[in-house]
Amino acid sequence: MHVFFMTLIERKSFMSKSNIRLVTVALLLANVMSGIDSTIVNTALPAIIADLHGLQLMAWIVAVFLLGTAVSTLLWSKLGQRRSYKFAYQLAALTFVIGSLLQGLSPNIWLLIITRGIAGIDNGGMISLPYIMFVDLYPNVRDRMKTLALVSGFYSFATIIGPLVGGFLVDALSWHWIFYINVPIGLLSILLVQIYYKVPRSAPVAAPLDVRGSVALVVLLISLLGAIEMIGMVKLPVILGLVVVAVLAMVLLLRTEKHAKDPVIPLRVFRNFPLVMDFLLFTLVWGAFVAFLTYAPMWAQGLLGTTALVGGATQIPAAFTNVAGSESVPMMRRHYTPHQVLTFNIVLLTISFVLMAVLNVHAPFWLLLVAGAFEGWGNGACFNELQVKVQVDAEEQDVSVATSFSFLIRMLSQTFTVAIFGLLMNQQLAKGVASHPGITMGMMNKLSDSNSAASLPKKLLPAMREILHSGLHNIMLLALALMLISLVLNLYAGRKEASLKTRAQ
Template sequence: MSKRNLVIATVALLIANFMGGLDSTIVNTALPAIISDLNGIRLVGWISSAFLLGTAVTTVLWGRVGEIFGNKRVFQFSVALFILSSMLGGLSTNMVILIIARALMGIGAGGMVSIPFIIYADIYPNPAQRARALGWVTAFYTLSTVAGPLIGGWLVDALSWHWVFFINLPIGIISMLLLQFTYKEDKDKSVENSFDYLGAGLLSAALIVLLFASDALAISMVRSLSLLIIGMVILGFFLFIEKRSNHALIPLELLKNPRVQVQNVMMFLINGFMIGYSVYAPMWAQGLLGKSATMGGLTQIASSILLLVGTRLTAKLMIKIPYKRIVLMGTISIVISALSMTLATKAAPYWWLIVSGAFEGFGMGLSFTPMQVSLQDGVRKELVSVSTTFGLLFRTLGQTFMASVFGAVLSLNTASHVARSDGKITTDMINKLSDANTAEQLPQNLIPDMRTILFNGLHTIMLIGLALVIVSFIFNLVRKEPVKQPR
């Protein structure tokens, strides 16, 4: 491959990475407008959790599909799926269609995010060059999370929430075309058909059922517990099958390594709080403080910038001090963020959200890199790939399940308080309150009471988030570092 084609192919992959990162913050910024337009406060958690579940379930599968059909072709297919489902999302007229679109977007994102790392290994055989390319991946992702709130807020204010989905169409097409004309993949590869399809199917089924169990909390405790039991039975059957499989999707040897798996649990918990802040801080700014969609999106800026700062600082600290101590500093910063959100009152100033986000982003930047390296160094060479993928799965599941739980909590809290308002306040009013534009149409004398209802729900979410990060902090204090394996 010529140097020119190498650069263009890399840019093509970075554009897709940018689009994937952009989606998380740009959609969160538009959530208040979506809720208001589609009357969707009951299902708001599913907008995030459906996307994340699609990503989580398929991330571990896309690599195998790429081996069979070719990474280039599969990458382009995943991008095409992402942008077509984005169009469906933008054209949605109700929450059910939007949630289906988000699930399809998540499936596409699973390949769009994971396959590039395989292609990087192909076009950058030199480890030093590949490391620099992966540095650009982090930079582009951070840029997207900074730009997302600004772009999302502007699109909602100037056009409509539909355009936060339509914007993916030109970006995705550019990425596909650039890669098509610059990257030539070796097609003469023989692949042994040893993929654990049964295990993949059982794991996917278990995760989907468990997600429905978490969402059912807002409807029926009996239904939630029933789905939980069914999900756990399927998960148990998955483990039974994996124990007897010669090509297990997740080797039991990996699951039996407590020093590694405690870090996955910590990632689950920390990401649970992160999704709570990123989804509901913009709603807090708009619904409680009356800010615009753009200002709601800007609550994420400090988090994104400090995430990059924390990541850069971690690379230097890992040379000097133990990984566990770096993670300790990171979890302390995240605890401060969660604590500040639980102490915030209904009238807390806008800058309070910004500062909380700064601590959250900085803590994330400090925590994830050393834990990710430990997940790889703490297992033998043959398990490095599956350990890395399994860690990604846990991070995504933390966001997926807690997004669903938080949505259920907000829905239950809203319904409870609305029922006690003697018909003066409706759920539809709370939907409109979450968007500063439609809030102007509400009876002004009822807005203080409506903000109290919304605040109670958001405060409960932040309390749960604080509990998650405190447990993660305790785990880090008592855990032992994984033993670095020889290579």
Template sequence: MKKTNVPIVTLAIFMTTFMTAIEGTIVSTAMPTIVSDLDGLEIMNWVVSIFLLMTAVSTPLYGKLADSIGRKPVFLFGIALFVIGSSLCGLAQNMIELILFRVIQGLGSGAVQPVAITIIADLYTLQKRAKMLGLNSGFWGVASVIAPLLGGFIVQHLSWHWVFYINVPIGIIAFLLVLVYLREPKHKSSSKLDLQGTIWLVLLLLALMFFLQDLGSNMNLLVMAALAVLIVISVILFFRAEKRAADPIMPLSMLIDKEFFALNNITLLISGVVIGFEFYIPTWMQGINGTNASLAGFAVTPSSLMWIVGSFLIGGMLGRWGIKKTYDYMLAILVAADLVLILVPIYTPFWVFCIVAAFNGTAFGAITTASQVRSQVLVPKDDIGVATSFNTLMKYLGQTMMVSVYGIAFNTMVAKGLAKHPGLTQAMMNKIVSAENAKTLASSVVPQLRQVLLGGLKAVYIVSMIVILISILLNQTYKDRKIKHE
């Protein structure tokens, strides 16, 4: 049997990473135009949410299948599904169709992202693996930087449909490269798929994600209670099924491992810190600094650029310091950066946020890549696919959970601020967060509105600080040993 062409397969993996990474930001950039064309402002958030939900709930299943039947068929299936979903999204005639087609795209993404990382683990030794995962994260960072510019160009010069069509040629080329150049021995797995465990896990994740999506909203309390009951029942029945299964979808030995538990909970928490920074800083720029929409997004660009640097440096850091010290140093950087956001005065120059973004990005890139490497070396080789998928799942859960928690903190403080100023209204707050719409407000109320907005934003970063400190405590469960060079 011919050997795998490692450079070409690695290139294909980087292409799929770029493809899935660019999709999130580029769709957000094009969303106002899509809504204007298809209508459906009230369900706009589901275009993003349903993609996230489907990606999250499918990753554990794909991870198990990758360990059971092989990486190649699962990876190819994911790429094909993502390309088909992208094509259909581009053809959507209304928002309902677009949301349904995003389900297909999300199910494809659930296979592409974790299985790509698993294949890297198969192709490279531990020392090289850290570097290649860093490079893979680099492609993710590059995609995050260029996506807003590319999205704006596509919407302005082509049409929003091409935001989705752009994935098709990239996906087809990557599919063909993997099909031809990735060779792996045939997997002869006599074990049956853990169907009961899979069903209860999917139900658990769906209920949890829907619960988190609507946390703090005006959703019916009865529905929230029903979801909470479903979560509890699903947890109990999932663990019962895993105890009985001959080949569980998620081995309990992995879940009760102290280091693995801490590692993935840190991943969950830090993913939440990332989303808090990237989501709210542009609002700070527009609402308080009065920066226009185009420039506001660039306040977080240094984070994406330095993410690449952190990803590249992590291999050497792990070899020199070990996982515990590396995490301690990176988490200390996040503490310092978050402290700046909590303490800065209301009128803070744009460049200060760029510096904060640069330090945050370095730490984010290092921690993300290290968590991928560490989750793979803490489990037996046969469970690498499951471990990688679980690590990816925790990122999505962290983002979803913390967006809801931040929303509660932000809205609570804004409501308190408005209560102190009877002349201010929620309608005014909706205008102040846009530099363009803020021009329509009376100049006398703008300083007060900005002060209220600042209170909400600082509440977000106080919550973020608590999350980072919890991560530091979890990190103390590690044994401080170095990763050996292979």
């Protein structure tokens, strides 16, 4: 019997409650590392570029990490299935620690980008495998939901302190230490898992490794995400070429997975109606969420003239309400169905984007905080409910791949919607600049920074803010549309799933 599908009696014979708590702490430490890493680097980028040079390559420091994470997620899941999730997690965490050390030691921008990509690959396993391991640690759905609320809390806390820690380390020591800080945290996590995660040896998988499918998946993701990341950076034929490669890789992947004995992505998961609806809802909700995460600080700085610190404070209410929303799900599930819980919280998310869509250029800062509070609660609750629902809706043999795929879906949604939002913004900026001869794109770039904005002509600031507002307004309208579509889809899925259960009975 595979370790992942142990019965409750078997599990208790291997792990005590105290062991489970300590392993949970270890896995939460991985979440903290990932949360800090996702925000701390942005703070240190100016210092890194000043030291290593390569301003034109700055975007790749962030992009290559996300690319590595997305590409590797399902492969780490497959490794866990074939060996053990304990082994896969420890390997991912150890190589992430090594990657962090190498990033800190990088003598030039190229080596930093390469080691950043390696760390991204390891990050794919380090943050996705714990969600699979939580299924084994917490077979009771409500207990697992409570643990996922902790995950949200730790991640939110890490993203808040990340910029602060990054700023302190860069000022007090050097940018190298933003990477070194991961080393002791990662080693402690690995040690706790090694000592306290007691699981029986799993039987070896007899089926051959799906090498062809794995390669096709990697090529598909690299070409697809590369095309998205390069929009606006390279000429159109390059983008189209990458899209063609992605399509060909997808065709090869589909053909391969039909006949593979141990496919990297079993196609049967896409014939599971409730599971497909979960994936689609994750895609829509996460795409809308990214709009607020990315552009609320710009709203505060560019339209209201706040500092970067105050602009970043737009995320603080969301960080706290995200935890509260996630904590509310186990209690709501005592009285309501999963889709009823989702409907309530999708409505809260929708309210957030209704507020953002109707705010004018002179709207007060506190309304951004209110919108953030609604966004945080709705997103935290939807994430908790959908993550557990994915694991409940999947067939027992597909729980791990469905869990990893739900993470990949969020990564793809985030990457794609950020690119679309960027295109919307650029289109409105170009249109606004063209209709105001005295305003240039260079001047618009300075508007979102309080220091550089002070050098702009005061008489042009109202017009420039109107131009920026038009771009932000369109982005929030698109996010609102995504939320309305998700609301309709959730209502449809709830009725359809209820109908399927009635027929089965």
